[in-house]
Amino acid sequence: MNRIDEKFAELKKKGEIALIAYFTAGFPSAVKTVEIVKKAEKSDCLVLRLVETDGCVSTASLSFTKEMELQEIDLLEWNALGEKRFGTAFELCFKPFEIKTFKVKAR
Numbered sequence: 001m002n003r004i005d006e007k008f009a010e011l012k013k014k015g016e017i018a019l020i021a022y023f024t025a026g027f028p029s030a031v032k033t034v035e036i037v038k039k040a041e042k043s044d045c046l047v048l049r050l051v052e053t054d055g056c057v058s059t060a061s062l063s064f065t066k067e068m069e070l071q072e073i074d075l076l077e078w079n080a081l082g083e084k085r086f087g088t089a090f091e092l093c094f095k096p097f098e099i100k101t102f103k104v105k106a107r
Contacts, residue, residue, distance in 0.1 A: 035099070049075075049102075058094050059094065060091075061090070067086060067106075068107060069086055070086075071085070073101050
């Protein structure tokens, strides 16, 4: 058993979960950049901050291996900016140089 499997087993015994994130950004150009991945200050979820860096309207896709709850929030991470979305894959639309922040929580 490797360290990752050991950690998942340990968390499972505690009734907790973990997220292993793999990000690919910038193919074929650096259009969306992941700026932040961190635990939220006021809730039990992760915060993702993405930035459109090419100066054009574009889209990004987020995919997860299990069902997640995704909600866009303000930069201070206090207020929701949109409805909660549920699923394993999300399509995100960006304006030129737009910064978007999302709360992500496993279901």
